[in-house]
Amino acid sequence: MAKCAVCEKGAHFGNNVSHSNRKTPKIWKSNVKSVRVKTENGGTKKMYVCTSCLRSGKVERA
Numbered sequence: 001m002a003k004c005a006v007c008e009k010g011a012h013f014g015n016n017v018s019h020s021n022r023k024t025p026k027i028w029k030s031n032v033k034s035v036r037v038k039t040e041n042g043g044t045k046k047m048y049v050c051t052s053c054l055r056s057g058k059v060e061r062a
């Protein structure tokens with residue numbers, strides 16, 4: 001999960017850095033929703049789509 005089926009945006013990685021410069025591993029998860037999407041042959045299917053693809057209309061919700 002946590003990966004968009006349209007643009008393949010997924011989690012990305014880095015460190016939390018405290019004021020004393022200690023580093024702790026951190027994962028930023030993309031805002032991916034499970035949505036029912038209209039397919040070209042008139043049916044619907046469930047896909048994981050990020051909210052930026054939903055907002056820009058790259059998929060049509062059922």
Ligand SMILES: [Zn+2]
Pocket residue numbers: 004005006007008009049050051052053
């Ligand atoms: Zn996306």
